[in-house]
Amino acid sequence: MEIRQLQREEFDAAIELSQYAFQLTMSPEDLEKLKKKFKPEQTWGIFDGLELNAKLTLLPLQVYIHGQVFKMGGIAGVATWPEKRRGGMVSRLLTHALKEMKSAGQSLSFLHPFSFAFYRKFGWETYIEYQKYVIPIDKFPVKHKAEGIVNRDIKDIFELNQVYQAYASRYNGTLVRDQEWWQERILNKNYRTAVYYSEAGTPQGYALYKIEDKQLNCDELVYENETARLALWTYFANHDSMITQGKFIYMPADDNLPFLLDDPRIQQETVPYFMGRIVDAAAFVEKYPFSAIGQETRLTLKLTDHYAPWNEGIWTLTINPEGKGCLQRVDTSNSDENIIAADLNLGIQSLTTLMLGYQRADDLNKWGRIEGSRESVSALKRVIPIKQTFLLDFF
Template sequence: MDYRIMTKKETDLIIDIRDYCFRHAYEGETLEDFRNWIEISTTIGAFNKERLVGQLMILPLQINLHGQIYDMGGIGFVATYPEYRNSGVMKQLIIHSLKEMKNRGQTISILGPFSVAFYRYFGWEVFFDRLNYNLPIEKIHVDKKNLNGIIRFDYSYMDNNILMVKEVYEKYALKTNGMMQRDEKWWKRLKMRQPKAMFAVVLNEEGEAEGYIRYLIQDMDFILLDFIALNIDAEQKLWQYIYVHQSNVSTVRGSAAAHESFGSTWENPQFEKKVIQDKMVRIVDVEKFLSAYPFNALEKTLYLKVTDHFAPWNQGVYKIENQKTTKIAEKEQDACLQMDITSLSSFLVGYHDINWYHYQNKAVATKEVLAGWAKAVPAEKPQFYGHF
């Protein structure tokens, strides 16, 4: 079996295997969008002689982690033809992808797993609890607001309004741990994936945008694709805007971060909610990741011992001192926090604090070492809504 980066001339092979292995074939603007991302991304193919039998695509993206922007490899469109499954092809594609991401400076990777257990074995871990909700529109409860400050538009009539949407998203993404940064390519992707989406933007008295929603109305459902508010006033105005659709909408469908206790402040917060854990994270290059990591003020030197069976360059001991990280030969065990790459990845992005990992036997350290790491790592829960 030969594993290599695929060329633009092999685009049709990439499309064929995607269409065969997933539920439906891409057509129209969705297919055009996929072709665009094939050009931008790195696709690793597994070949049996001249025949493509498996593939894995790495999308070049960025993510905000505790205020630090990292280059990220978004893993998607992972596929193997059925006759080559359970033969080690997928394992080799993943190993090659880790090497490729490291070479490209993508220090962290995120994917949506078909199986959490499968990708956990290779070092990825769940890191965000997303709350999906089906909200009867009559249960929306906010103080009635004057909606004169709302601007509504769609892709056929955008003018400069889309610039306000992008500015609001960027402000929110830069202050929210775990949010994916959206460049022009990603905004183009959203348009091609949901060309019938509509927007509503909230303006303050000075005419500045403070929030927006991107949404679809299908049958009797109001489907929220984005809900971004920079303050509570903008949030309430957006909910009021949604509520006034009650004559032609019965249910509002959307997502929120589970840790934000969505709807709990309303008069009747009992409606259908479901926690989904469908995104996983992995540090690709520990030394580079730690070197950029925004630790809190360090009171003492920290030592970290990492185990990583599929990215051997990460294995070893790291010394973190004065915001500088260096890899060292060894250190006495009692001075180190010991974690495998799986748990370390979700810990450093903020999924749980260090005491949770220690309780779960996923972190080995003395009480003194645990206390040092508890102070050093920012306590911000991540949010991630990107879909590959």
């Protein structure tokens, strides 16, 4: 068995496995389009001779964390032939991918799981959910006459991305989108667009939507301020002769729309979405913007990570008064790790969900996911800034 990157001529083998595993049937035209876009260097496979047994795609991406840009390895397209399953192939691929991500400086990894329990075994943890609404047209927000204008069917990537960046950087875990991502992943889905421009002509909000069978389906509602939000909702409400309801997905978990409606009794659903994982704890901590509390914080952490052994062990976490962090491994060469007293014991999953802002240190301690004294837990909580997690994309 050999793990290696695919070659261009192995596209057919890869797509055959994908179609079988994900129960897809693609037209010859779609297959030809995919073949032209195929980047074999991003797909890793396990081969038995020339036969592809399992594969995954490793996407080089970037995400916002507390307004800063971090390199992230996106795991996608994990597939194995059914007769080859239960042989540890996915485990080997994921372990290999972790090494590749560390080498590439990708201190984080995200994936969309077919099973949360399965990927938890390998160190990934839930970091995001989104809200989904179905709203009858007569319960849409009240129309407002806003300053500025809303223009329809704007496909200017620079303008859309300008609004997206301002919005996405307010959250943890959102993707940094480049022009190729917009072209190949967003604007290729035949969305209608609506862009709100301020009186000064500056784009400050947009929506991506479709109208089908008297329903408005909105996948992205992005705005920089309340004026833009109200203007876009008024634009939607002006479709009252065309639609009976709207379906809005990928709304952030802290969205307050129901509270703002005259009648908040609408269909609402919270959907667990992506999982995240710290790949390289020391590199992630070095760049992470901790809260500046005006004094140094020093804690000893015993970190568990069975699939990324470079993270496993006892570390000293030091955060200076300005919020600059450093994770240094404790030298245990002359002692037994098991008898060294750490302030906090935790696994890579707890560290990930804590530092992405999805969970709080005291809650993780209450649930047994972080072990340590109340003082140590409180000290850790003080230096982790609070920010909502969110993701508008899929891969």
